[in-house]
Amino acid sequence: MKTGKLLLIYAGLLMLLAIGATVAIQFPQWAMLALVCAAGQAILLLFGLAELGTHTPLVRFFAFGAGFWLVLMFTLSIADLLTRG
Numbered sequence: 826m827k828t829g830k831l832l833l834i835y836a837g838l839l840m841l842l843a844i845g846a847t848v849a850i851q852f853p854q855w856a857m858l859a860l861v862c863a864a865g866q867a868i869l870l871l872f873g874l875a876e877l878g879t880h881t882p883l884v885r886f887f888a889f890g891a892g893f894w895l896v897l898m899f900t901l902s903i904a905d906l907l908t909r910g
Contacts, residue, residue: 826876834873841866867892 845862848855871877871892877885 830873834869837869837873838866841869 841862845859845866848862849859852858871888875888877888880888
C-alpha cells in the first residue's frame, strides 16, 4: 500500500476523531453526529486499511459477519445497562 494513501486515511481518521470528540464534549445534544463520525471511521478502516473492496466475496462475507456480531453484542450490552434499575 502506498504511503500517500496511508497518510490520507490516517488524516481522515484523525479528523473524524477530532470532530466526534469535540461534538460529544461540547454539544452532547448532537450525539448522532458523533455516531456518524464513528461510522465514518469504521468505513475508512474497513475499506481503506483492510481493503475489503479488493478481497474475495468470502472474505467480505466473514468480515461483515464479524461486524454484525459486534453490533449485536454491543446492542445487548447497552440494552442490559439501560434496563437495570
